[in-house]
Amino acid sequence: MxxxxxxxxxxxxxxxxxxxxxxxxxxxxxxxxxxxxxxxxxxxxxxxxxxxxxxxxxxxxxxxxxxxxxxxxxxxxxxxxxxxxxxxxxxxxVPPIQASAGGSMNEHAAPLEGPARLSPGRNSPEELAFLNAQTKEEISLTLDRYPSLDVPTQATIIERYRQLYAQIQAEGLYECRYTAYLWEFARCGLLFAMALWFLRIEWYCPSAVFLGWFWSQMVFAAHDAAHMAITHDFFIDNLIGMIIAAPIGGLSLGWWKRTHNVHHLVTNSPEHDPDNQHLPFLAVNHRFLGSLFSSYHERLMPYTAFAQRLVPYQAYLYYPILMLGRFNLYLQSWLFLAYGQGPRKGLAWWHRYFEILGNLVFWAWFGYGIVYRSLPTAGTRILYVLLSHAVTMPLHVQFTLSHFAMSTVDLGPAESFPQRMLRTTMDVDCPEWLDWIHGGLQFQAIHHLFPRVPRHNLRRVQKLVMAFCREVGIPYALYGFVGGNRKVVGSLAEVGRQAAILAECKRVVAGRIGKHTH
CATH class of the missing domain: 3.10.120.10 (Cytochrome b5-like heme/steroid binding domain)
Structure with a gap:
């Protein structure tokens, strides 16, 4: 240990x-x-x-x-x-990893946004002024909406949150209903069987669709296992998750845990949360237009010329980009495994080798067995791969939906954990009979507050959290699936509009420089 x-x-x-x-x-x-x-x-x-x-x-x-x-x-x-x-x-x-992005160890409650977090060498004074004005407006709106950061207020929120944690434990909501997972795996088995059956009768498009749905449904169980929310046993849950991720899905659970754990702790922070860092394809906040330094990737995230062309239109590109999201997961998984970025000591030392073997098994049955051996032509193979991956797009929407339109400001270390999670995460409202489609990801705010609560108990926990929010005065963001998508697309469109303004600012500055040189 x-x-x-x-x-x-x-x-x-x-x-x-x-x-x-x-x-x-x-x-x-x-x-x-x-x-x-x-x-x-x-x-x-x-x-x-x-x-x-x-x-x-x-x-x-x-x-x-x-x-x-x-x-x-x-x-x-x-x-x-x-x-x-x-x-x-x-x-x-302020932790040193965050202080290096613009804060200092002597800061306690003050918001940490400001010019130091942008890259003055890559932005003109006019551009920095525009971006900083947007940041100040975002901070002001956030401070007006959420409880005060003073010590008594935050202490009350923390005390009531700990009482809620004790209540959830007392009600047995950390105990998993294994019968629910029997139904989950039975449904996934049926989807996979349908994919193979359609493949056998040479209905390739329906086969690809069912295979993509199978992968999407299996991801929900892998997510639960990665949080040790099934058996609460480190070895068993990680083994379940890795079997689903690697030989079945061709991905790395270790890579996902490495990014996801950081995401759960610094949720929606442009500088620190890797789940928000999607340049050059998407900029989920205006601060990405100023070339931020990523503490996770330990490198500058430049707002390149390619990004400048895409971001103004990102509201239209959002869904097409997510249709290709699974290919990015392959790439990130293999980079993680190839470079040995996971733990090499302790209980998880063997995970890397298990996942490498599992990924080879995946490409043996999917890449060779299905795509190469079972499909007749190159065109059919390309179509099958693209379609089976594209139908997983709703899963990627579900992952991004709960955060992309929520607050991204850093209110400093005085803000309590429960307030930060509820400020940066939204839930999606849906009838109970549709829970299997969302896979528990519709309860993201609840999940961020209590990540080890089994998925099938989250609906009950939601009622307790809503009462907690009313008591302490924290807004609880709850949208329908359509309404949540509108909010996300609207937020991306707003950043795209800001990108267009910034581009115009660059042209004006370039024009001034041109006049002076002549």
Whole structure:
């Protein structure tokens, strides 16, 4: 499970805030959980979810995030890394990984947006002024709509959220209904059987459609397993998820967990959330028009000339781009496995090799067995691949729907975990009989608050969360599927309009420079 980095003698000593700041300034990975001061440097190479999630909580109280993301068995291991304790309330710092994007360790409640987060070398003063004005307007609208960031208000939200967590546990909503998964896998088996049957009678288009639907439905169970929401056992759930992802789907669960864990902790942050970083094809926020630095990819995300041509029309390109989304998942999965970006130590050391083998199995049965051996012509093969992948588009819509139109501002480390999740995530309203189509992803706000609650219990949890939101005054975003799509497309259109304004600004500046040179 990792290497213990402390003797027992000093684990109960009270550490001052100044001492903890000095440790962080010296490069140590210090996180606060349940008043325990944890030094996690020795755990970073072993963490199954990668080191990035931990880096986003250096200098912060991660009690709520740690509790909802980890099993009771994992939480019991914290004493191995404890170097002391704190007294009273901890005032969060800006983690170094976030401070390098424009904040500082002395900032506590102030929003972190501003010129430092853009790239002055790539933008003219006029462009920076336009983008910063958009950011200030977004911050102002957000602060007006959501509860105050003052200590008493956020402390009340945290206390009520923890009571809600205890209530969900007491009602047994963390317990999985395995019979629901029997029906899930039976339905998926039927879809796959239909794909093979149509393939046998040479109805290739229906076969491709059923195969794509099969993949989409299986992803829901893989998502649950990756969050350990089925058995709550690390080995079993990861094995279930990897079998679905690799030999059945041709993807890497490890890659998905590496990005998705960060997404769950810094949701909708343009600088930090990899699920929001889709340049040059999509810019989900105006700040992408200013060439941001991605802390996840550790590189600049330039607003290139190619992006400048696409983004103004992204509202029209949104659905066609998502029809090709599965090809990007293949690419990202193989890059992750080829470069060994997952954990190489600890419980997950063998996952990479299992997934490489699983992906070879996938391409053996799908690439060779179906596409090459079972289809008669090159044109039929291309059509089959494109159609089977295109029909997974609603799944990609479902993934993006809950975040693309929601708030993207960073309100600083004073904002509580539940408020941040509800501010950056929307739910999709649908009748219960349609739940199987959405696969639980329609409860994204609920899922972000309680990611390890089994999918089939989320509808009950939704009622509890709605009561919680009314009590603490946090708006709960709930849209119908059509209404949610309209909101997302409208948001993309607005950023596209801002991109067009920025392009005009560039032309004006270029014209001025041209006049001066002549």
């Amino acid at each position: 990792g290497i213990s980095n402390n003797s027992g003698a000093g684990r109960d000593q009270i550490l001052s805030a100044e001492h903890i700041k000095d440790l962080i300034a010296n490069g140590q990975s210090i996180v606060i959980v349940d008043h325990q001061v944890l030094r996690l440097d020795a755990w970073l190479p072993y963490h199954p979810g990668g080191y990035k999630p931990i880096e986003h909580f250096i200098g912060k109280d991660a009690t709520d995030e740690f509790r909802v993301m980890h099993s009771a068995e994992t939480r019991q291991l914290l004493h191995r890394y404890r170097i002391g304790r704190i007294e009273g309330r901890w005032e969060n710092l």
